[in-house]
Amino acid sequence: MEAEFSFASMNEKAEFAKRLSAAMLAAGYPDRPAVLEREFNSRYWGRSVTFQAVSRWLRGQSIPAQDKLQVLAEWLGVEPQALRFGEQAAKQVREHRGLWEDSAHYQERATFEAYLALPLPQRKIVREVIMTFAKVARSEDSGD
Template structure:
């Protein structure tokens, strides 16, 4: 968790610089508090964000992201995590056709108990499919 806090602080400082602000606690306190409608942050509180000692709440993270014009996921988790999610989504989108999409839509419309049953059947087939090639390799030709 400490590493996540340090990485967040680094991303916050870089986002502030990219937006044209000095990454100083006084600047962060002033700019954040002019945009946040809840209890104001103290100088000590924002300093702890910049030093990587604490993380802001989700509500405060959204305000920071909007102010700095950075996606909240990128500010929170980093650009690499965002890219991995986008790559996985692109792989998912390109990997299935319209028939599979119809199947997934139908699956999602099922009641929860039936979805659970269908899920178990699919996972069982997947396990068997994975072990069959391994079993064929283990069998010696007669």
């Protein structure tokens, strides 16, 4: 049995099915299970998915696991987060990524990378220093 997101609500599954169907149609494919099964399995290097599994995806009964979402998104030419969560979520991811990649944040990013490269005992000391500074700053802001 394939791994699927069973914890997703019925509404999430139905919304995913709509996005999958729309993406297939936009890419020039009919939104039919047989087409989805054939095209997906020709691109996926893992264990083949069954006709029943892809039928559940299109009927809004299940959502494929992340590795399968990646393959679907690449095949259909959409962002994986847009396929899974909708365009609004994909837009938020792009905005956050843009902030992080902004050159104004280069020094912070370089600092985080240097921090993560430190051995664990040194990271603990640096974390304690930062938390102490943050605590002092919060108390100054609150007028304590």
